[in-house]
Amino acid sequence: MEPVQRVLIGIGGGIAAYKVCEVISTLFKAGVQVRVILTDSAQQFITPLTVATLSRHPAYTDADFWQPHQRPLHIELGEWADVFLIAPLTANTLSKLSYGIADNLLTNTVLASRCPVLLAPAMNTEMWQQVAVQRNWQQLLTDLRFHALAPGYGLLACDRVGAGRMAEPAEIVTGVQSLLHTSGKRDLLGKRVLISAGGTREYLDPVRFIGNPSTGKMGLALVQAALHRGAYVTLVHAPIEWAVPQGVQAIAGVNAHQMQQAMLENFADADLTVMSAAVADVKPAEYSQEKLPKRSLPEQLPLAPVPDIVAELGRRKQPHQRLIGFAAQTGDIITPARQKLQQKKLDAIVANPIDKPNVGFGSDFNSAVFLDNQGRQIEIPHCSKLKLAHQLFDFVSGLYSRGQKTEVRSHSDLS
CATH class of the missing domain: 3.40.50.10300 (CoaB-like)
Incomplete structure (x- = not known):
């Protein structure tokens, strides 16, 4: 019998958040248990009710973070997850992760977990190409716990055509499924x-x-x-x-x-x-x-x-x-x-x-x-x-x- 697979998804504030709904639905249909954290800004794009309906489990927000729990919520979620997906990864959350800042439920849970983390950035081309953003991106990826789905090239919400488009749902699901199999190991690194x-x-x-x-x-x-x-x-x-x-x-x-x-x-x-x-x-x-x-x-x-x-x-x-x-x-x-x-x-x-x-x-x-x-x-x-x-x-x-x-x-x- 296959073991239960558990994926925690952190959704950042960006228009690409709507794509994550398909990821949640696909993983659930494949028999994966899914839990979702929404940042405050993410809730400006999709609602907790939407992701709760797709995942068949209540969504977590910063309001839940500050409520009493039997165990701290970020500890509980961090220990629960086999794979942690963050999509869309915003410039704001990227900067926090690269410096180890924990000021909301999402960033606290990252620091409280040990599982592999899959990152799918999404932002305007000018934002993505900023020296500070690229420095934070490269610095974060020096930690082999973090796995990258680099943004693609295409039409963005700002009507700009360029780099910064979040990976498509099928590519994200494939990345998650790979990490569920390997637990993040890179045994072909350098080969x-x-x-x-x-x-x-x-x-x-x-x-x-x-x-x-x-x-x-x-x-x-x-x-x-x-x-x-x-x-x-x-x-x-x-x-x-x-x-x-x-x-x-x-x-x-x-x-x-x-x-x-x-x-x-x-x-x-x-x-x-x-x-x-x-x-x-x-x-x-x-x-x-x-x-x-x-x-x-x-x-x-x-x-x-x-x-x-x-x-x-x-x-x-x-x-x-x-x-x-x-x-x-x-x-x-x-x-x-x-x-x-x-x-x-x-x-x-x-x-x-x-x-x-x-x-x-x-x-x-x-x-x-x-x-x-x-x-x-x-x-x-x-x-x-x-x-x-x-x-x-x-x-x-x-x-x-x-x-x-x-x-x-x-x-x-x-x-």
């Missing part, structure tokens, strides 16, 4: 992680291609998990329909040859490489620069092999590098995955079924069996792709140093 994602396309002419249903969602989850654990991430991707997260070096390609070039160019610098892309096995032997008329299509399409990228990476792998592969299979998923693990000189492989409902290509969920070259094998039941990504990094954590004995966390453990 360079290379990830491939998406399904390659091998074109016959400008409009027809040999491809597969991969959307790259598993690759996105791996990117998010690696970022949240402190890694420098390089993503090599085939055509995708999602936005690459901030802070990622992204290299786009279409076919296997382009992906091979990008992977080989970046592989030497990588500590850990995860080849999650669904790369085509063959391509049309000939390519037409113009669309072929239907009558000109061959009855039998001549095919040619494409580069075996993961095998080439296995041949080039240095002793300090770790290489993880994926094997999407139907029926028996273990035997072909174990063969691929050995033949391609992988350190570990993810065998995942594509013939089960609501897993694999296009789904937000997955299931898998992890195998490594030390003979370990662990089954991961149906879960979100983000959770599977974190469990994969847990599984391979002991492979970073050759010969190091690996301690694997149970897949029921929760970042």
Whole structure:
């Protein structure tokens, strides 16, 4: 049985406060217990009744802070939380946190807690770019307890287009879910992680291609998990329909040859490489620069092999590098995955079924069996792709140093 997950949300005074309502609702629907603190200024934008209705629990304000309680309220809340989200983080609250000032319920609770704190700033571009604000931001992030969702670029409430827009609710929820799994650990801090994602396309002419249903969602989850654990991430991707997260070096390609070039160019610098892309096995032997008329299509399409990228990476792998592969299979998923693990000189492989409902290509969920070259094998039941990504990094954590004995966390453990 999964342990209860508890998230405390502090809402600051800014128009972006309305976005936090979606975060509260999404977390509650996912079975997370949510408690909310509203600053006095936050109540100028959303009401305690709104967040209480969404979280199914009364909201806390400074008025509650000064009422008698069996135990001090800020102590009680600080000890209760597994993760503390502050969104929107205003310039005012940021300055208080950077100097350890505690003059309201929100800031007192931060100092009275030990759990990881996720920060999602939101403010006008000029405010965000002020030297004092940036100094406070950088100073606060020297404390590894604090995790950042830096503001994005876009249209602001002041009609300015620029930096300062709070992260979108889906990105915030993903950050919270990562911290619930890792408890804030950054075991990939300073490591360079290379990830491939998406399904390659091998074109016959400008409009027809040999491809597969991969959307790259598993690759996105791996990117998010690696970022949240402190890694420098390089993503090599085939055509995708999602936005690459901030802070990622992204290299786009279409076919296997382009992906091979990008992977080989970046592989030497990588500590850990995860080849999650669904790369085509063959391509049309000939390519037409113009669309072929239907009558000109061959009855039998001549095919040619494409580069075996993961095998080439296995041949080039240095002793300090770790290489993880994926094997999407139907029926028996273990035997072909174990063969691929050995033949391609992988350190570990993810065998995942594509013939089960609501897993694999296009789904937000997955299931898998992890195998490594030390003979370990662990089954991961149906879960979100983000959770599977974190469990994969847990599984391979002991492979970073050759010969190091690996301690694997149970897949029921929760970042």
